[in-house]
Amino acid sequence: MGAQTRVYKRRIKSITSTKKITKAMEMIAASRIIKAQRQVAASTPYATELTRAVTAVATGSNNRHPLTTEAENPTRAAVLLITSDRGLAGGYSSNAIKAAEALTARLTAEGKEVDSYVVGRKGVAYYGFRDRKVTDSWTGFTDSPQYADAKMVAAPLIEAVSQDTAEGGVDELHIVFTEFVSMMTQNALDDRLLPLSLDRAGEGTEDEGKGHEIMPLFDFEPSAEDVLDALLPRYVESRIYNALLQSAASEHAARRRAMKSATDNAEDLIKSLTRLANQARQADITQEISEIVGGANALADANAGSD
Amino acid sequence: MAAELHVELVAADRNVWSGEATLVVARTTSGDIGVMPGHQPLLGVLESGPVTIRTTDGGTVVAAVHGGFISFADNKLSLLAEIVELADEIDVARAERALERAKSDTDAAAERRAEVRLVAATGKH
Numbered sequence: 001m002g003a004q005t006r007v008y009k010r011r012i013k014s015i016t017s018t019k020k021i022t023k024a025m026e027m028i029a030a031s032r033i034i035k036a037q038r039q040v041a042a043s044t045p046y047a048t049e050l051t052r053a054v055t056a057v058a059t060g061s062n063n064r065h066p067l068t069t070e071a072e073n074p075t076r077a078a079v080l081l082i083t084s085d086r087g088l089a090g091g092y093s094s095n096a097i098k099a100a101e102a103l104t105a106r107l108t109a110e111g112k113e114v115d116s117y118v119v120g121r122k123g124v125a126y127y128g129f130r131d132r133k134v135t136d137s138w139t140g141f142t143d144s145p146q147y148a149d150a151k152m153v154a155a156p157l158i159e160a161v162s163q164d165t166a167e168g169g170v171d172e173l174h175i176v177f178t179e180f181v182s183m184m185t186q187n188a189l190d191d192r193l194l195p196l197s198l199d200r201a202g203e204g205t206e207d208e209g210k211g212h213e214i215m216p217l218f219d220f221e222p223s224a225e226d227v228l229d230a231l232l233p234r235y236v237e238s239r240i241y242n243a244l245l246q247s248a249a250s251e252h253a254a255r256r257r258a259m260k261s262a263t264d265n266a267e268d269l270i271k272s273l274t275r276l277a278n279q280a281r282q283a284d285i286t287q288e289i290s291e292i293v294g295g296a297n298a299l300a301d302a303n304a305g306s307d
Numbered sequence: 308m309a310a311e312l313h314v315e316l317v318a319a320d321r322n323v324w325s326g327e328a329t330l331v332v333a334r335t336t337s338g339d340i341g342v343m344p345g346h347q348p349l350l351g352v353l354e355s356g357p358v359t360i361r362t363t364d365g366g367t368v369v370a371a372v373h374g375g376f377i378s379f380a381d382n383k384l385s386l387l388a389e390i391v392e393l394a395d396e397i398d399v400a401r402a403e404r405a406l407e408r409a410k411s412d413t414d415a416a417a418e419r420r421a422e423v424r425l426v427a428a429t430g431k432h
Contacts, residue, residue, distance in 0.1 A: 039320070042321045042322070043319065043321075045315065045317045046318065046319050046320070049378070049385045049387050050387055056350060056380070057350060146320075147319040147320050147389060219347050219349045220349075220350050220351070221335045221349060221350065221351030221352065222335070222336055222337045222351070222352065226336070227351065227352055227376075230376070234389070237319075
């Protein structure tokens with residue numbers, strides 16, 4: 001076997017094993033998307049009911065709660081960024097980071113100080129490498145987040161929001177995550193959780209003009225303030241939980257797509273390398289034949305001369 | 308049609324139970340409250356406690372609810388909680404062990420949780 005052929009064979013072998021790995025990762029990611037999607041669906045009833053309740057209290061009572069009213073001069077905002085723990089998911093984490101950077105720039109331009117909270121090792125590494133200040137960060141659960149994880153993330157954020165701005169609290173709470181639209185489409189987007197913008201809190205209230213979805217007058221038990229006090233932290237937790245779940249589904253979808261294109265590329269590469277290897281082998285054979293023929297001719301000529 | 312109300316018992320990560328009922332009893336921070344069809348719109352904060360749902364077919368569903376909310380409007384009642392366990396899902400032996408442990412650790416919250424589970428599972432109110 002010629003040297004050239006051997007080199008091609010070796011490269012084909014290594015690409016074949018890479019292809020096996022990417023193919024396996026693609027299939028694992030595909031099976032996890034289904035699970036993650038199911039989790040998103042399972043968490044939806046709670047989120048919808050909670051949103052409806054928050055809207056009911058916020059519209060039905062006249063009291064001004066610090067968590068629903070906009071500060072006159074917001075000076076500090078918290079941004080929660082959700083990325084993944086692991087790589088090999090295409091542009092998933094970097095898209096989310098880019099969205100967070102854009103949001104941070106926008107908030108800074110509005111004259112607000114930004115506190116960053118980061119979920120996922122990729123985001124932590126990004127901020128760490130650039131020596132940016134991260135107020136708090138969490139890693140280790142982005143694959144399949146549980147409600148307890150969302151609670152853990154939400155706790156310091158809720159505390160920061162309820163604190164006075166002068167004492168290190170924040171006026172606004174933003175979240176950057178990757179929305180799971182479909183298997184093929186995921187969007188990194190930012191969303192303001194608090195203060196509550198009521199049109200967002202009750203997406204159904206847009207229909208109010210059409211005569212339905214009018215909020216009934218609720219009887220609050222024990223009182224509207226207490227209900228709102230208890231509701232809002234749960235609301236934030238549930239929104240964060242939902243964002244974590246959607247991000248997890250998006251991560252798997254992004255990884256599946258990235259691994260699919262990696263597998264496709266490996267296939268293309270193997271195909272073209274096989275062609276080259278065949279060519280080289282053919283060239284070797286041709287050369288060998290011409291060497292034999294040439295040798296035989298030379299021998300015959302020499303024999304004819306000696307006769 | 309007999310008066311009935313639609314109940315959704317929802318935990319943070321799943322829909323636990325839904326169906327028609329004639330009476331729902333839950334414990335709010337200011338005491339037990341019973342909701343029957345046609346109740347005035349209500350929004351309340353729940354305490355850790357058992358929730359009893361009397362279904363239209365005469366059955367009873369009991370669940371242990373740990374914190375959360377009750378909201379009622381338009382004959383639709385929703386019970387939201389981070390943790391909801393139906394009575395038949397509760398492992399009594401495990402709850403008893405948890406209760407013992409909580410008592411020895413003097414962890415009031417865990418003790419309360421275990422007690423609520425036991426009350427819901429054994430039906431002793």
